Amino acid sequence: MKQRSTTPVATSLTARAVIALAVVLVAIATPIQLSTVAKADRYDDQINAIQKEVDQYQAAARDLAGKADTLQRELNRLSNEKAQLQAQIDLSQAKYDKLVSDIAANEAKIAANRKALGEIIADLYIDGKVSALEMLASSSNIGDYVDKQSYRESISDKLSSTINEIKALKKKLESDKKDVELVLSDQKTQRDALAAKENEQATLVAQTKGEEAAYQNLSAAKSKDIASLRAAQVAANARFIGGGSYAAGNGPACGGGYPGKWCNIPMDSTVDDWGMYNRECVSYTAFKVAQSGRNMPYWGGIGNANQWDDNARSQGIPVDYSPRAGDVAVSNAGQYGHVMYVESVNGNGTINISQYNADWRGTYSTNTISASGLVFIHF
Secondary structure, eight states, X not given: OOSSOSSOOOXXXXXXXXXXXXXXXXXXXXXXXXXXXXXXXXXXXXXXHHHHHHHHHHHHHHHHHHHHHHHHHHHHXXXXXXXXXXXXXXXHHHHHHHHHHHHHHHHHHHHHHHHHHOHHHIIIIISOOSOHHHHHHHOSSHHHHHXXXXXXXXXXXXXXXXXXXXXXXXXHHHHHHHHHHHHHHHHHHHHHHHHHHHHHHHHHHHHHHHHHHHHHHHHHHHHHHHHHHHHXXXXXXXXXXXXXXXXXXXXXTTOTTOOHHHHSSOTTSSBOTTSOBTTSHHHHHHHHXXXXXOOOOOOTTSOSGGGHHHHHHHTTOOEESOXXXXXXXXXXXXXXXXXXXXXXXXXXXXXXXXXXXXXXXXXXXXXXXXXXXOEEEOO
């Protein structure tokens, strides 16, 4: 997060000699009191045990997320299939409605023909209620009878032909209607079956996502436990790190427990115990790792933020894309990159971090950010 390297590249031979002499003198003057140093092991054991649980929860959540995706794809397929079937049902329903309308229209035609020809003629010549003898008796002469008979036969043939045609069409329409009714019934049955499958699939998706969320919540809760243990570990070790200098002189402006000896002086005006310029992101995260009782290597000269993940790999320190409380998060964006200390991990893919120099003014800040795209060093 700076326009220049956050770590000094080299120290003169004379300066190194002076530093080495000072270290020897301090070592002679101050006996090492191992018995008074708060051991990080008991915290690390608890943290590692909880971290295993977190890893298991996260693995289960990932598996469930994959299962939910598979179930969702099947649900989408069923929904699409049901939509296509509904379109076919709508088409069949339209055909059915048209056939019903056509049948009604043909029935109306039959009625209209009967009315046009007259109820009497229809009764006489279609239903055949008047016999030939009755017709002869009602005729004035033979010619009149012949004329009536011929007219009767002509009208009868014409009416019979028209009605037969209409009846034949009606019969076909009714047959088509039955066929469409069967198709429509079958399609609706299929639709109902698909709807049942869709509902069942939606229930499975909801249950799976619910289980995934439950594991994410468990993971987040355990991550908070880890954060609490880290804080306790820090408190237990703070007064012993650096001869007690980290526990003193920390004004409100420093933040995160960062030592006043590095915070209360101009930025980049001195180098910390790990070869990093003060009030840089790398200096703060190096301090946080060491403050927790874990080993923070001396990376002076190779300590720019975007070098940290490679440095860690080269020294056998685990690096991956799964955040844990107490990790150092590395962003390799920009010329020098940026590092942050992971305070806790949330169940929604975000992390709570503390950092220095995010504003390029060497100040302390906290934030909740997405873990996506970041690399995590498990010191």
